Amino acid sequence: MAVAENLQLVKALITNACSECERDPQTVQLVAVSKVHPKDHVRTALVAGHRRFGENRVQEALEKWPGLKAEFPDTCLHLIGSLQTNKVKEAVGLFDVIETLDREKLARRIQKECQEQNRDVGCYIQINTGEESQKGGCLPSKADEFISYCRHDLGLKILGLMCIPPIDEEPSLHFAFLRELARRHDLAGLSMGMSGDFETAVRFGATSVRVGTAIFGARP
Numbered sequence: 759m760a761v762a763e764n765l766q767l768v769k770a771l772i773t774n775a776c777s778e779c780e781r782d783p784q785t786v787q788l789v790a791v792s793k794v795h796p797k798d799h800v801r802t803a804l805v806a807g808h809r810r811f812g813e814n815r816v817q818e819a820l821e822k823w824p825g826l827k828a829e830f831p832d833t834c835l836h837l838i839g840s841l842q843t844n845k846v847k848e849a850v851g852l853f854d855v856i857e858t859l860d861r862e863k864l865a866r867r868i869q870k871e872c873q874e875q876n877r878d879v880g881c882y883i884q885i886n887t888g889e890e891s892q893k894g895g896c897l898p899s900k901a902d903e904f905i906s907y908c909r910h911d912l913g914l915k916i917l918g919l920m921c922i923p924p925i926d927e928e929p930s931l932h933f934a935f936l937r938e939l940a941r942r943h944d945l946a947g948l949s950m951g952m953s954g955d956f957e958t959a960v961r962f963g964a965t966s967v968r969v970g971t972a973i974f975g976a977r978p
């Protein structure tokens with residue numbers, strides 16, 4: 759698997775999409791989604807200089823990452839999969855960013871663990887823009903209240919909003935919706951776009967794209 763070459767290609771595509779819409783490529787983070795992929799593929803990306811990764815399961819990340827983080831201490835690790843409250847302690851200990859904050863109980867647990875572990879974890883609030891029952895994320899109708907609760911009542915470090923559009927819908931509608939919601943709340947961060955649609959997401963203002971397959975190949 760040509761991980762280093764794929765990384766270069768994805769970065770070039772991000773830069774192209776940025777120039778089309780007159781954005782500075784520095785304003786778009788690339789989160790390399792390494793879930794399921796073995797440690798040596800991840801290390802290849804680290805050796806190539808990449809330092810921002812995403813995992814979707816706490817348990818898998820605990821098996822893979824403590825060693826890699828010790829080797830490459832400036833790595834920034836994002837949790838992009840749903841988080842159960844009984845895993846918050848471990849998640850706050852390992853991850854630098856949690857992208858799947860979507861309910862009050864979880865928000866309170868994250869705040870408590872950040873205090874107890876003296877950790878400064880940034881969060882994205884996940885919005886279930888397609889209102890899909892099988893997906894995590896705060897419903898759009900509850901978003902205003904929940905965003906305000908996280909920021910103002912709990913004082914969590916909210917970096918922005920995240921969404922995963924429904925597989926069978928035009929993603930740009932969801933990207934535009936998320937951008938507008940973030941704008942109304944004066945939130946700078948927009949985590950949206952995956953291998954199939956990250957260039958579109960950049961055109962719609964994504965500040966962070968989560969790309970797995972285009973970097974590490976198909977997941978087994």
Ligand SMILES: *Cc1c(COP(=O)(O)O)cnc(C)c1O
Binds near residue numbers: 793839953954
């Ligand atoms: C797996 C995953 C990705 C990456 O998907 P690819 O299509 O492989 O790029 C992005 N975001 C989330 C939330 C994921 O679970």
